[in-house]
Amino acid sequence: MALEKENTNHAGERFDCVKPNNARLHAIVVIAVFVIVVGGFFVLNRVVIPPEISESERRPLAKLPELTADTFVSSEYMADFETWAADSFAFREPLRTLRAETVFRVFLQSDKSGLYLGDSGAGKFDKIREDAWRRSCGKIRILAERLAAGNGAGLRETSGEISGELQNGPNIYAAIVPDKSIYAGKWMPGFEEDLARDIFAEELPKLTQIDLAAVLTGADFYHTDLHWSQTQLTGVMDAFAAGMNFTPPDRMGFTVPECAGTTQEAGQFFGVYVGQLAMPMPPDDLTYVPVPDNFTNSSNPIGGVLSSQTETPEAQSEISVRVMYLDPSSGEMEEGPLYDFPALSGGDPYNFFLKGPQPLIVLEAADAAAGSVAAGESTGAASEASASPDSDASGSGRELILFRDSFGSSLAPLFLGPYSKVTLIDLRYIDSRVLDQYVSFPPTADILFLYSSQVLNNPDILLIK
Amino acid sequence: MLFSSVTFLYYFLPVVLTCYFLVPMPRGSTVLRNVVLLAASIVFYMWGEPVFVLVMLGQTFAGWIFGLLIEKWRNQPRRAKAALVWAIIVSIAALGFFKYADFFIENVSQLTGVPLAALKIALPIGISFYTFQILSYDIDLYRGNANVQRNFLSFATYVTIFPPLIAGPIVRYVQIENELGVRRTTLSDFADGIRRFVIGLGKKVLIANVLGELVAVYQASDEASVLFVWLYVVAYALHIYFDFSGYSDMAIGIGRMFGFRFPENFNYPYIAASVTDFWRRWHMSLSSWFRDYVYIPLGGNRVPLARHVFNIALVWFLTGFWHGAGWNFILWGLFYAVILLLEKYAIGGILAKLPILSHLFVILCFLVSWIFFDAATPAAAATRVGMMFGVGTDTGAGPEAVYYLRSYLVPLLVAGVGATPLPARVAGAVFGTDKGKKVRLVAEPIFLAVLLITVTAFLVDGSFNPFIYFRF
Numbered sequence: 001m002a003l004e005k006e007n008t009n010h011a012g013e014r015f016d017c018v019k020p021n022n023a024r025l026h027a028i029v030v031i032a033v034f035v036i037v038v039g040g041f042f043v044l045n046r047v048v049i050p051p052e053i054s055e056s057e058r059r060p061l062a063k064l065p066e067l068t069a070d071t072f073v074s075s076e077y078m079a080d081f082e083t084w085a086a087d088s089f090a091f092r093e094p095l096r097t098l099r100a101e102t103v104f105r106v107f108l109q110s111d112k113s114g115l116y117l118g119d120s121g122a123g124k125f126d127k128i129r130e131d132a133w134r135r136s137c138g139k140i141r142i143l144a145e146r147l148a149a150g151n152g153a154g155l156r157e158t159s160g161e162i163s164g165e166l167q168n169g170p171n172i173y174a175a176i177v178p179d180k181s182i183y184a185g186k187w188m189p190g191f192e193e194d195l196a197r198d199i200f201a202e203e204l205p206k207l208t209q210i211d212l213a214a215v216l217t218g219a220d221f222y223h224t225d226l227h228w229s230q231t232q233l234t235g236v237m238d239a240f241a242a243g244m245n246f247t248p249p250d251r252m253g254f255t256v257p258e259c260a261g262t263t264q265e266a267g268q269f270f271g272v273y274v275g276q277l278a279m280p281m282p283p284d285d286l287t288y289v290p291v292p293d294n295f296t297n298s299s300n301p302i303g304g305v306l307s308s309q310t311e312t313p314e315a316q317s318e319i320s321v322r323v324m325y326l327d328p329s330s331g332e333m334e335e336g337p338l339y340d341f342p343a344l345s346g347g348d349p350y351n352f353f354l355k356g357p358q359p360l361i362v363l364e365a366a367d368a369a370a371g372s373v374a375a376g377e378s379t380g381a382a383s384e385a386s387a388s389p390d391s392d393a394s395g396s397g398r399e400l401i402l403f404r405d406s407f408g409s410s411l412a413p414l415f416l417g418p419y420s421k422v423t424l425i426d427l428r429y430i431d432s433r434v435l436d437q438y439v440s441f442p443p444t445a446d447i448l449f450l451y452s453s454q455v456l457n458n459p460d461i462l463l464i465k
Numbered sequence: 466m467l468f469s470s471v472t473f474l475y476y477f478l479p480v481v482l483t484c485y486f487l488v489p490m491p492r493g494s495t496v497l498r499n500v501v502l503l504a505a506s507i508v509f510y511m512w513g514e515p516v517f518v519l520v521m522l523g524q525t526f527a528g529w530i531f532g533l534l535i536e537k538w539r540n541q542p543r544r545a546k547a548a549l550v551w552a553i554i555v556s557i558a559a560l561g562f563f564k565y566a567d568f569f570i571e572n573v574s575q576l577t578g579v580p581l582a583a584l585k586i587a588l589p590i591g592i593s594f595y596t597f598q599i600l601s602y603d604i605d606l607y608r609g610n611a612n613v614q615r616n617f618l619s620f621a622t623y624v625t626i627f628p629p630l631i632a633g634p635i636v637r638y639v640q641i642e643n644e645l646g647v648r649r650t651t652l653s654d655f656a657d658g659i660r661r662f663v664i665g666l667g668k669k670v671l672i673a674n675v676l677g678e679l680v681a682v683y684q685a686s687d688e689a690s691v692l693f694v695w696l697y698v699v700a701y702a703l704h705i706y707f708d709f710s711g712y713s714d715m716a717i718g719i720g721r722m723f724g725f726r727f728p729e730n731f732n733y734p735y736i737a738a739s740v741t742d743f744w745r746r747w748h749m750s751l752s753s754w755f756r757d758y759v760y761i762p763l764g765g766n767r768v769p770l771a772r773h774v775f776n777i778a779l780v781w782f783l784t785g786f787w788h789g790a791g792w793n794f795i796l797w798g799l800f801y802a803v804i805l806l807l808e809k810y811a812i813g814g815i816l817a818k819l820p821i822l823s824h825l826f827v828i829l830c831f832l833v834s835w836i837f838f839d840a841a842t843p844a845a846a847a848t849r850v851g852m853m854f855g856v857g858t859d860t861g862a863g864p865e866a867v868y869y870l871r872s873y874l875v876p877l878l879v880a881g882v883g884a885t886p887l888p889a890r891v892a893g894a895v896f897g898t899d900k901g902k903k904v905r906l907v908a909e910p911i912f913l914a915v916l917l918i919t920v921t922a923f924l925v926d927g928s929f930n931p932f933i934y935f936r937f
Contacts, residue, residue, distance in 0.1 A: 026906050027656035033910040034659045037917050042479045078466075078512050085471040089925045098922040107675065107879075110872035127685075189686075189865045278926070 041090060050088035056096075056275030058347050061087040096278035104279070110186070115277050118184030120218025122273035122281065123226065125181040125190025126457055130199065135459035137203030140449050143403070143432055143464050144172050144207060147441055173244055174200055175210040177407045177452035180226065183218030191453055207449070210243035212236055222284040225271020226454070227350050230410040231287045237414055244446055246398065246418035264290050266341065269349035286349060288339055289414065321416060326360035326438060328429070333362070333438070338413060353409035359430035360438055363412060363422040399445040403427060405455045419446070428455070431463040466512040468715045469669050471924050477512075478719075481505040485723065486650075495648055499622040502723065509627040510590070517589035520559065525624040527555045528599035529617055535606050536613035545607060552603040560596045563589055568790035591631030593787055595624050597754055602638035604758055611639045619645050626725070628716040632709070634730035634750035641725050648724035658721030663913045663920075665714025670920045672883065673708035675876045676700045680839075682869060689859045693866035694852040698832045700873065701839055703880040706735065709748070735884045737827050739816060740804045751787070755780050770810075778802045788838070793846055797837040804830050 053060050065071065065080035072078075089095065103112045110116055115124045179191035193213050200209055215235030221228050228236075240246075268283040324333040336355060343351035354361055400419040402408055408424055415422045423439055430438075441447075455461065466473050481501070488497045511518045531552035538544035567583045574581040602623070605611035614620040623645055629636050683697035713730035720727040730750050737743035744752050763776045778799065785798020808816065816823035833850055840846035852858050882888065896905040 022902075022906060023653060026909075027652040029906065029910045030656040030659055030913060031652065033914045034663070034917070037914055037921075038475060038479050041475050041921070045475060073515050075513070075515060078472075078515075082470055082472050085476065086925050086927055089471060089475075089921075092925055095918075095922040096926045098919060099926045102671075102919055102922070106875075108875045110868065113678065187864050187868055189682075189868050 044090035045085075045088065048090040050090075050092070053347075054087075054092075054275070055347070056093060056270075056278065058272065058275060064088075093278065097280070100278045111188075112277065114190070115273060116181070116184060116188065117277070117279065118181070118186065118188075118218070120180055120183045120185070120221060121223025122271070122277055122279070123179070123181045123184060123188075123221075124273065124276065125179065125188040126453060127190055128192055128195055128199075128453060129457050130195065132459050133196070133199045133453075133456045134203055136451070136456040136462060137199060139459060139462050139464040140174070140207075140403075140451075141204055143427075144204070144447070144449070147172065147447060171244070172207050172447045172449070173210055174204050174207040174449045175212055175240075175243075176200060176456075177228070177405075177450060178213040178216060179453050180218060180221040180228075182213065183216070183221070185218070196453070204449075208243060210239055210448075212239055215239045222271050222286075224269075224274045224281050224284050225350060226273070226452075227271070227407060227410065229284075229287065230289055230353065230414070233411060233414060236411070240415075240448075241418070244448070264288055266339070266352055267344045267349070269344065271350070272348070286344065286352060288352070288410075320365070321413075322362075322364045323354070324362040324364070325355065325358055326430070328359055331437075333360075338363070350406065350409070354412065354424070356409065357406070357426065357429060358424070359426055360435075361412075361424040363416055363424070365416060365420050399423070399442060401425065401439070401441065401445050401447045403447070403449045403451075405451055407452050408450050411450070427462045427464055429463075431465065433465055466509050468712065468719075469666060469674075469920070469924065471921075472512070474666075474921070474924070477505075477509065482722065490649075493647060495646065496616075496618070498723075499619055499645065502626055503618060503622045506622070506625040506627040506630060510625065510630060513631070514590050517587070517592075520563070520589050520592070521595060521625060522621070524556060524559050524596065524599060525621050526617070528552060528603055528624070529614070529620045531555070531603050532606050532613055532620070533615070535603060549603055549607040553600060556596050556600050556603075560592055562586070563592055565786075565790045594633050594635055595630060597635050597751075598624055598637070601635070601754065601758065605637065605639055611642060614638070614642075614645070626720075628719040628723075628725075629727055632712045632716070633748070634713050634716065634728050635754055636727050636750070637754075640728055644725050650722065650724040654724060655722050658718045658723075660718070660909075660913065661721060662715050662718030663917050665711045665716075665718055666920050667916045668707045668711030668714060668883070670711075670923050671916075672876065672880050673704050673706075673711055674923070676704035676707070676873070676880060679869060679873050679876075680704055686865055688863040688865040689852065689857065690861060690863035690866045691852065691855050691858050692862035692870065694849055694858070696866055696870055696873075698836055698849075698853065700877065702735070702832055702835050703877065703884060705835065705838075706731075706884055707880060733884065733886050735828070735831070736824075736886070738820060738823055739808055739813065740801065740827055740830050741808055741813075743827055743831060744801070744805075751784070755784055759783060766809075774806060777806055781805070792843050793837050793840050796843050796846070797834055800834055800837060801830075 050061060062080065062084040064084050065077050067077050070076075071080070086092075100112055103109050104117060111125070114126060115122065176196050178193065178196070181188040181190045182193060196213075197209070197211070200207075215238060216228070220232035220235070264287060266286045266288055269286050270281070270283050274281050321338055323336050323338050325336045326332075327334050338354065340352050340355045343349060343356065348356060350356065398419045399421045400415055401423045402412055402415070403425050404412070405426065405428070408426075412422050412424050425435065425439070466477060468474075484505075485498055485501050488501050490498060507518060507522075510521060514521075531548050534548035535545050535552070538548060563586055566586060570581045570583055573579075602611060602614075602620075606613055614623070623636075623638055623641065626636075679700040680697060683693060683700070686693065710731040717727045717729070728750050730748060732746040732749065734743050734746035737746050760776060760780045763779065764772060765776065766773050768776065781798040781802035782795060783798070784801070785794045785796070788794045788797070807813075816826060833853075836849045836853075837843070837846040840849060848857060855861075895901050896908075
């Protein structure tokens, strides 16, 4: 092979004027490396069978698209092929880790597309989209005003406001779950506390605002997940107690202080950010507050512990808390566990709390539920029993209706004590217009809207018409 | 299909290279290999534009036919000229229809007040590039600077050859005329091509895309601070340089693997001593195209002052308009016309004596120009330019700007240094010695492998990956 003289100094990579004497060998080595890398992955991508699901990212991986004339002409096939090619790439997980390491350790960037590693662990900041927040608040306001009419009938309305006055109706509260990025130790361009407060104050002026930002710290959240830890919510419950005027936490059956020495570890888990970041991180301990043996809600002692369907040794004990879930397929209420231990080995271990995404859950102290229809007999009408105002005759006599997202799952059990019954409604999974089929809204009930930025930034997912 | 995609890198490229080098060259003929390249190029184009490939092939066929007519009537100047004029009309008409129809409709509608419905035609990818390649062939043929290509397959291979097809460099027929007929790839060529391709890929994926994220962050932000707009415009300037020059590197590198030597497109434009010098270094294949096919035929600078001003204004109007059907692009081009005329007739002499000031002037010019280039409207561009100097800002440095400056400091520094010849000079000094050459024998392949695998990691993880020049 003839040695050539390079006649350009243009590109950074062409720095030699005369090729080295061993130019042929050099060229062969460069070509060999290229062939090994490109050819190697080419072969590996044909040999290695990709998983159907990315466990770290908690999502199904793309499948090879079907080639048809329509998908080809519309370019849909090509777009889907590229997604599949990336998703099914051999050694994808280590490669994703390599990218993250490059971003954080070589480029020294503070975040990877919004995902950061901070003092309080991993997180993701999403800017507050003010328009979206205001739209979400507008939906909440409409719902609150309908509920202020004193019953659920107004929920079927699809337009107009039933009442602009809340003072004669139930106590309605609103709280924002602050994004953990504000505790990351350095300013992150995502959640702006003041803006969040201002939007809620302006859009929901008639709702009593409960500020949680000041009572939380970064340590109250899981290091690898967006959620807060149930056993770190002392301050949060203090804030709710003060704002919602219920008995101080030390009288609560589930209070964190009481359980400080008795919190239990369900297991270890990797939160959602481990997979998204693709960085090696130690797992979080998933701890929970068990129902104490001498569980007592505010006024009436109750024997027994825990829910009947847990798979722990305690599951053999008697029922003290009844948890009823709405089965969307049958439309019936069915009994289920407070803490779902099998979920720990599932795709999202946080589903341990109240089985994760659920449209409607009713938590009820057992004595408060006495007289209700027995488990298994529940139907859609069962909610009338479990949600009946008459149940106030037992327990604390107070009822809470909690409109919530996933943060409410771990929080809600802590309300059992000051409240005899807690009804959790996730409007991402149930339309507000059908709520009155399952839930009664007694005028004496307290109503709390508790949402995080992830939901407030996406008003369209709130099924409030 | 993007070069910086898993599909290209790990499916298309290995298959095409294998097919290409498995095809024999009977008696040294490259015909069969040209067929492979043509087929690969059509697949490459169809991957992004399955329908508009017909437009490209139609324009190619027309350009080839007009070339035959020009050659046929070589001794009949009027007929040959007519064939050339028609070749130009057909090419420009196709470009005008697909790229500029809605722009004209919209402006006529606004001027006349008559509501006219936009055609909403999608822009065929790369139409600006391959149209100019076809035009260069017909014009050079008419001028006698090129030989006629009677083989349609060879001509179609020239027009559609996939490395420079959709984002340049603009390759003139005469530049690869010989290679279309006879070429061979040596080990050295192939290794050089790999080197160039992998480094271009790294420039695109690891620098341009990362800085592109910063640009996107600014565009989505509400913060109006002086620091943020400067951060944005510096990031955009580096982003577009590494995006486009990275693509050109990849195109040149792949061409080299196939035995072609495509023209250089960039030569460290950001170290230019003047704006005139900048345009000798930026998108060289386009600026030389306009110089040879528009500016010089108009008389160049060997004309009276008024005519020269007109020539410059027209060329830069066309350069801006070539980049996009929008007033911001036209203003971008005319901005350079004004600056070039100023340098030529007013401040050039002063700046030549003050090299540092001159370089700062160049930097300021291209930063301001990129704001017009990137803005949706001239008004938006003017607002951003004002913000660079504190007009319409809320603060000097907001928290978001400070955060992103800190977060992107290393990529910005790497890009800033990488946009100069310094890395090449350092590498030359280190590896230029006998000992250095031995080290390079081991270090370079390792560096290329690490770079390639790191790029793959970014592609597999689905990072931000647009190509700015695709829309042209």
